[in-house]
Amino acid sequence: MRVLVTGGSGFIGSHVVDRLLAAGHEPVIYDLRPSPWHVDADPAIPTVIGEITDRAALEAALSEQRIDVVAHLAAVADVNDVHADPETAEIVNSRGTAAVLEAMRRVGVSRVVFASTIWVYSDTEAAVVDEETLLPAPAHLYTSTKLAGELYCRSYQELYGIEYTVLRFGIPYGPRAREAAVVPSFVNRALAGEALVLSGDGSQSRRFVYVEDLAQGVVDGLADVAVNRVYNLVSDEDVTIRQIAELVGEYVGDVEVVVGPARPGDLGSKVVLGARAEAELGWTAQTSFGEGVRRYIDWKRAQTGEPDAELAGV
Numbered sequence: 001m002r003v004l005v006t007g008g009s010g011f012i013g014s015h016v017v018d019r020l021l022a023a024g025h026e027p028v029i030y031d032l033r034p035s036p037w038h039v040d041a042d043p044a045i046p047t048v049i050g051e052i053t054d055r056a057a058l059e060a061a062l063s064e065q066r067i068d069v070v071a072h073l074a075a076v077a078d079v080n081d082v083h084a085d086p087e088t089a090e091i092v093n094s095r096g097t098a099a100v101l102e103a104m105r106r107v108g109v110s111r112v113v114f115a116s117t118i119w120v121y122s123d124t125e126a127a128v129v130d131e132e133t134l135l136p137a138p139a140h141l142y143t144s145t146k147l148a149g150e151l152y153c154r155s156y157q158e159l160y161g162i163e164y165t166v167l168r169f170g171i172p173y174g175p176r177a178r179e180a181a182v183v184p185s186f187v188n189r190a191l192a193g194e195a196l197v198l199s200g201d202g203s204q205s206r207r208f209v210y211v212e213d214l215a216q217g218v219v220d221g222l223a224d225v226a227v228n229r230v231y232n233l234v235s236d237e238d239v240t241i242r243q244i245a246e247l248v249g250e251y252v253g254d255v256e257v258v259v260g261p262a263r264p265g266d267l268g269s270k271v272v273l274g275a276r277a278e279a280e281l282g283w284t285a286q287t288s289f290g291e292g293v294r295r296y297i298d299w300k301r302a303q304t305g306e307p308d309a310e311l312a313g314v
């Protein structure tokens with residue numbers, strides 16, 4: 001299938017491009033910038049430089065590139081960026097998703113896989129949540145914009161027959177991650193010999209997911225069984241922020257861990273279940289957290305020319 005990957009130059013999107021290629025699909029990137037991770041790709045990855053709110057440009061990309069399905073990942077994905085510029089986040093995330101769906105409707109592309117987030121569960125009362133959990137109005141604007149995207153997918157299916165798959169991503173980490181994310185920032189600080197700062201006491205747990213596993217989940221989300229379904233893509237491993245700091249310290253060397261302020265609108269310690277993705281898509285997160293962090297550190301060291309963990313005898 002020819003798949004338009006919006007946000008295909010980003011952290012997760014670039015891995016989606018790789019996994020699509022590996023699965024025999026033909027990815028086409030739609031992004032504000034070319035992928036820094038595919039500069040030397042052979043053959044080159046077709047890329048359309050465009051703004052996600054530009055419906056006319058999206059329509060042109062869909063028809064000129066003969067697209068079968070859209071994997072929609074373009075977004076303001078960093079909650080700190082959302083906090084700093086909420087209006088842009090609302091335009092890009094919510095209206096951008098509406099523009100994608102509307103361009104699809106006009107051109108006649110009738111299948112979308114939408115990148116959502118397990119942050120949609122942030123405001124639920126339940127300690128254990130799955131795709132059937134009813135969602136109260138979210139506190140964080142990032143979550144509101146992603147939930148709006150989910151709702152628009154549902155509405156376009158009902159009104160115009162566009163088939164959707166909503167994938168609620170767990171917290172991704174791995175090669176190409178944004179520097180501000182918790183694993184990269186801990187690794188960078190540790191490699192620089194600086195203290196690791198926890199948000200709150202660090203006891204909040206996360207279900208992280210290794211980015212290549214997540215990207216495989218997007219490919220699996222193209223299956224017919226996934227039409228008009230919602231899936232959590234999470235691992236079944238709970239990791240506290242403090243454990244991450246300790247793991248990074250173990251791999252990189254002795255580092256100091258200090259307690260900082262808690263983050264507003266945080267997901268907290270909720271257990272998000274991923275059983276549906278396993279049962280229906282056959283998808284599970286294959287990479288353990290320890291293995292994933294080790295691969296990330298090796299990748300990071302390779303980027304900066306340092307010896308990897310294996311060579312360093314870690």
Ligand SMILES: NC(=O)c1ccc[n+]([C@@H]2O[C@H](COP(=O)([O-])OP(=O)(O)OC[C@H]3O[C@@H](n4cnc5c(N)ncnc54)[C@H](O)[C@@H]3O)[C@@H](O)[C@H]2O)c1
Pocket residue numbers: 006007008009010011012013030031032033050051052053072073074075076077078092096115116117118146169170171172178
């Ligand atoms: N990283 C996370 O923690 C996380 C967690 C859950 C869900 N998600 C979702 O996964 C998706 C990808 O996130 P990511 O971490 O790879 O983010 P990223 O910032 O690395 O990638 C986003 C990509 O979208 C592009 N983009 C941004 N604004 C655009 C615009 N106006 N027009 C066209 N392209 C634009 C960027 O250039 C970038 O390449 C997002 O939809 C995000 O909400 C991310």
